[in-house]
Amino acid sequence: MRVQVVEHPLVAHKLTVLRKKETPSITFRQLTEELVMLLAYEATRDVAMEDVDIQTPVTSTTGRRLARPTPLVVPILRAGLGMLEGMVRMAPTAEVGFLGMARNEETLDIVTYAERLPADLTGRHVFVLDPMLATGGTLVESIRFLYERNASRVTCICLLAAPEGIERLERELEGVEVDLFVAAIDERLDENAYIVPGLGDAGDRLYGLAE
Template identity: 70%
Template sequence: MRVTVLDHPLVAHKLTVLRDRKTPSPVFRQLVEELVTLIAYEATREVRVEPVEVTTPVATATGTALSTPRPLVVPILRAGLGMLEGMTRLVPTAEVGFLGMARNEETLDIVTYAERLPEDLTGRQVYVLDPMLATGGTLVEAIKFLRTRGAAEVTCLCLLAAPEGLEALEAKLDDDDVHVVLAAVDEKLDEKAYIIPGLGDAGDRLYGVVD
């Protein structure tokens, strides 16, 4: 498994504003979109392409186009939906699927409650959107699910990760074709499995459900 943590002043700035509990939901959503676009730029560095011929106003040129099948973007409901616009802004021709997974707050088990994906993902490059990599349970189950359908490469885009979550992915997957790209690795998880210092519940803050 590969892990890439972005080192860029704009990423650090946007993440700092996201962390602030005073940042209102509309601003939070906008910043998530902007930050995801920056993360996606790095995450798609190895997206498959092929040469194409195009005609400019003055000559013929050899250019680059995304290969088929197109990349598949899979936000994990519900918080991953808040990352979708930022990803598709960079890759507007990508195919989009959905995977509904939730953590039982008492047992911390992952429950899959919905999915809308192609039955056959053989050879596909898949980009999973999930803002918070906390225990790692959700991403582990999501990656396993995608692998059972034949996905060749899985790249996970996250805003934040805890060291425990990264360790869980490494231990439970043992998969060289998984790449995690994120804005920062935080200090630890607390007793409720929330990332510290983190930014709170990303889904709640995206959609305005905040204490």
């Protein structure tokens, strides 16, 4: 697994404002979109391309475009939805699917409760959007789910990651090709599995439900 922390002054600045507890939801959503655009710029650096013949106002030439089949963007419900706009602004020809997963409180297993994806992902480069990589359980199962549908490659984009989550991905997905792009790797998880220092519950802050 390849892990890349995107180090850039604008990333650091926007992340700092996201962390502040007094940042209102409307600003949080806007900054999340902008931050995802910066992360997506790096995460798509080696996306598959193909030549295309075009006509400019002056002459004919050969340009480059995203190869077919185009990338598939998959936000993990619900907080991943807050990252979607920034991603599709950077890759407007990409298709979008959805994946919802939650922990069964009795068995502690991760179960899929919603999905809207092609049945066959052969040849598709899938970009998974999930703001927080905390324990890693949901992301592990999401990646497995996508590879079971024959995805050719999976790239994950997260705002923050905890060392524990990264270690779990490396342990449980050993030998699986996964790229992870994050704005920062924080210190640890607390007793409630929140990332420290973190930014709180990303979903609640995106949708105005935080206290």
